[in-house]
Amino acid sequence: MSKKIITISREFGSGGRYLGEKIAERLGMDYYDKEILVKVAEKTGLSQKYIEQMGEGAPHKHKYSYSFVGRNSEGVSMGDYMDSMQREVILEVAEKSPCVIIGRCADFILRERTDVLNIFICGNDKEKTDRIMELYKLSETEAHKLMKETNKKRRVHYEYYTEQRWGEACNYSICLNSSDIGYENCIDIICKLAEN
Amino acid sequence: MSKKIITISREFGSGGRYLGEKIAERLGMDYYDKEILVKVAEKTGLSQKYIEQMGEGAPHKHKYSYSFVGRNSEGVSMGDYMDSMQREVILEVAEKSPCVIIGRCADFILRERTDVLNIFICGNDKEKTDRIMELYKLSETEAHKLMKETNKKRRVHYEYYTEQRWGEACNYSICLNSSDIGYENCIDIICKLAEN
Numbered sequence: 001m002s003k004k005i006i007t008i009s010r011e012f013g014s015g016g017r018y019l020g021e022k023i024a025e026r027l028g029m030d031y032y033d034k035e036i037l038v039k040v041a042e043k044t045g046l047s048q049k050y051i052e053q054m055g056e057g058a059p060h061k062h063k064y065s066y067s068f069v070g071r072n073s074e075g076v077s078m079g080d081y082m083d084s085m086q087r088e089v090i091l092e093v094a095e096k097s098p099c100v101i102i103g104r105c106a107d108f109i110l111r112e113r114t115d116v117l118n119i120f121i122c123g124n125d126k127e128k129t130d131r132i133m134e135l136y137k138l139s140e141t142e143a144h145k146l147m148k149e150t151n152k153k154r155r156v157h158y159e160y161y162t163e164q165r166w167g168e169a170c171n172y173s174i175c176l177n178s179s180d181i182g183y184e185n186c187i188d189i190i191c192k193l194a195e196n
Numbered sequence: 197m198s199k200k201i202i203t204i205s206r207e208f209g210s211g212g213r214y215l216g217e218k219i220a221e222r223l224g225m226d227y228y229d230k231e232i233l234v235k236v237a238e239k240t241g242l243s244q245k246y247i248e249q250m251g252e253g254a255p256h257k258h259k260y261s262y263s264f265v266g267r268n269s270e271g272v273s274m275g276d277y278m279d280s281m282q283r284e285v286i287l288e289v290a291e292k293s294p295c296v297i298i299g300r301c302a303d304f305i306l307r308e309r310t311d312v313l314n315i316f317i318c319g320n321d322k323e324k325t326d327r328i329m330e331l332y333k334l335s336e337t338e339a340h341k342l343m344k345e346t347n348k349k350r351r352v353h354y355e356y357y358t359e360q361r362w363g364e365a366c367n368y369s370i371c372l373n374s375s376d377i378g379y380e381n382c383i384d385i386i387c388k389l390a391e392n
Contacts, residue, residue, distance in 0.1 A: 120371075
C-alpha cells in the first residue's frame with residue numbers, strides 16, 4: 001500500500017487536526033484544513049467567514065439555504081452550491097500533490113481513488129473536553145456543550161452528503177482513539193502505513 | 197499503555213480470528229474464541245453445540261428462549277442465562293492471565309478494567325466474500341449471504357447486550373480495515389500497541 005493522500009475525519013477535541021499537521025510535516029505532504037475554505041472563497045467570491053459557517057454545519061441548520069432567496073439562478077441551494085465548490089477544490093488539491101486533508105467529507109469525495117488512506121480519530125469524552133477547555137479557554141460545561149454540538153453538526157453534515165455513517169469503522173481504513181493510543185503512537189502508525 | 201488483555205470484535209470474513217491467533221502467538225498470550233464455549237459448557241452442563249447456537253445470534257432469533265418453556269426456575273430466559281455464564285467465564289479468564297478474547301462482547305464486559313486494548317476488525321465486501329468462499333467452500337452468492345446474515349446476528353447480539361453500536365469507532369481503541377491495511381500490518385500495529 002502506497003498512499004499519496006491522507007484524509008482525517010475527527011471528533012471535535014480528539015486532536016485530529018493536530019495529528020494531521022504533524023503527519024503532513026513528517027511526510028513532507030501539503031496540508032489542507034481551512035486552506036480549502038480560502039480556495040473556495042477565491043473560486044466563489046464569497047467571504048471565507050460565510051463559507052466557514054456553511055461548512056460542516058448541517059444543511060438544515062441554515063434556514064435560508066433551502067429557501068427561495070438562498071438559491072442561485074439554477075435553483076441550487078447555497079449549501080449544495082458550496083458543497084460542490086468544496087468538492088471541486090478537494091479533487092483539485094488531491095490531483096496536485098500528496099497531501100493531508102482534514103474533514104469536509106474528503107474520504108467520500110476521493111472514494112474512486114486507490115491511493116487514499118482514510119483515517120478517523122476519536123477520543124474519550126474526558127480527554128476531549130479537557131483539550132477543548134485548554135484550547136478555547138472554556139469552562140468544563142461550556143467545553144462539553146461545544147463538543148457535543150460540533151460533533152453533532154459534523155455527523156449530520158457527513159451523513160447528509162455521503163449517506164454513510166460518520167465514525168463507523170467500515171468507512172475508514174483505520175480508526176484511532178487518541179485518548180487510548182496517545183498522539184505519538186497515532187502519528188507513528190499513520191505515517192508508517194502511508195509510507196509502506 | 198501496557199495492555200494485558202486484547203479483545204477483538206470483527207466482521208465475519210475480515211480475518212479477525214486469524215489475527216487474534218497470530219497476535220496471541222507472537223505475544224505469548226492465551227487465546228479464547230470457542231474455548232469460552234467449552235468453559236460455559238462445563239459450567240452449565242449444556243452441550244457446546246447448543247451454546248454455540250445461542251451465542252452471537254440475536255436473542256430474538258431464538259424464538260423459544262423468551263417463552264415460558266425456555267426460562268429457568270427463576271424466570272431468566274436461556275439467552276440471558278447463557279450470556280451471564282459467558283460473562284462470568286470472560287471475567288475469570290481475564291483475571292487469570294494475559295489473553296486475546298474474540299467477540300462475545302468482551303470489550304463491554306471488561307470495560308471497568310484499564311489494561312484492555314479493544315480492537316475492531318472490518319474489511320471490504322469483496323475481500324471478505326473471497327475469504328469466506330475459500331474457508332467454507334461456498335459459491336460467491338452463498339458466501340455473500342452468509343456474511344450478511346452472520347454480521348447482522350453479531351450486530352444485533354452486541355447491540356442488545358451492550359446498548360452500544362457495533363463497529364462504531366468510539367467503542368474501540370483501534371479499528372482496522374484488514375483489506376486496506378493487510379494482515380501483517382494489522383498484527384504489527386496491535387502487537388506494538390499492546391507491548392508499549
